[in-house]
Amino acid sequence: AQSVTQPDIHITVSEGASLELRCNYSYGATPYLFWYVQSPGQGLQLLLKYFSGDTLVQGIKGFEAEFKRSQSSFNLRKPSVHWSDAAEYFCAVGTGGGNKLTFGTGTQLKVEL
Amino acid sequence: GAVVSQHPSRVICKSGTSVKIECRSLDFQATTMFWYRQFPKQSLMLMATSNEGSKATYEQGVEKDKFLINHASLTLSTLTVTSAHPEDSSFYICSARAGTGLIYEQYFGPGTRLTVT
Numbered sequence A: 001a002q003s004v005t006q007p008d009i010h011i012t013v014s015e016g017a018s019l020e021l022r023c024n025y026s027y028g029a030t031p032y033l034f035w036y037v038q039s040p041g042q043g044l045q046l047l048l049k050y051f052s053g054d055t056l057v058q059g060i061k062g063f064e065a066e067f068k069r070s071q072s073s074f075n076l077r078k079p080s081v082h083w084s085d086a087a088e089y090f091c092a093v094g095t096g097g098g099n100k101l102t103f104g105t106g107t108q109l110k111v112e113l
Numbered sequence B: 001g002a003v004v005s006q007h008p009s010r011v012i013c014k015s016g017t018s019v020k021i022e023c024r025s026l027d028f029q030a031t032t033m034f035w036y037r038q039f040p041k042q043s044l045m046l047m048a049t050s051n052e053g054s055k056a057t058y059e060q061g062v063e064k065d066k067f068l069i070n071h072a073s074l075t076l077s078t079l080t081v082t083s084a085h086p087e088d089s090s091f092y093i094c095s096a097r098a099g100t101g102l103i104y105e106q107y108f109g110p111g112t113r114l115t116v117t
Helices: none
Strands: A003-005 A010-014 A019-021 A024-026 A032-038 A044-050 A056-058 A064-068 A073-078 A087-095 A100-103 A107-112 B004-007 B010-013 B019-025 B030-038 B044-051 B067-073 B076-081 B090-098 B106-108 B112-116
Touching (some): A003 A100, A019 A107, A044 A064, A044 A073, A044 B106, B004 B090, B019 B090, B030 B076, B044 B067, B076 B090
Parallel strands (some): A010 A107, B010 B112
Antiparallel strands (some): A003 A024, A019 A073, A032 A044, A032 A087, A056 A064, A064 A073, A087 A100, A087 A107, B030 B044, B067 B076
C-alpha cells in the first residue's frame, strides 16, 4: 500500500528566508505526487503536481518541487518565504490515475517577521 | 474556475441526531466526489468515493450506514451523519473531480466543522 511521510511536523522560518519541506513516499509504481496548502479553517489548495516529465515542477505562489525517484522524495521549496505562507502543507500521492489520494500528516509552517 | 463549496461551514448537533453536509461544484460538473475526514493535527483520511447516480464506495472501516452519501447530480453530493455521537466530531472535507481522463485533479471544498454534544 502507498504511504507518505512528512518528517517535519513543525517548521519555523524567518520571512525572506528559503524554505524546504520534506516529503517521502512509498509506492510500487510511478506515483502521481501533489502538494497542497491548507490555511486555518479552509479546504486544501493545490500548489503543484507531478505526473511525468520534467522532475522539477513549478507551482503557484512561487513554490517548486523536485521529484527524485532514487530517493522516493518530492520536496517542496520556495526561495523566499512571505508571512502569508504560514499554513499547513500536505504532500499526497495519488494512485489509480490520481483517483485515490493518500496524504502525509502535514507540516505546519510558521513564519517569523 | 473549479470552485467547490460546502454547507454548512460549522454545525453543532446533539448526540443521537442526524446532520447533513452538502458539497457542490459551482462551475464544473463533478463526475466523482470524495469525502474526507480530518482529525485535529492529523492528515485527511478518505472516507468514501461517490460517482453520480451510483452507490458510494466506502473505505475500509467506514460505516456506510452511519455515513450516508448521496450523489444525486453532477454538482451535488451530500454526506449525512446519522445518529451522531461525540466521537463523530471532526472536520469533514469534500473534493470533486472534473472530467473522466486518466489523470486529473481533485478540487477541495472549505470543509465543515461538526461538533456533536
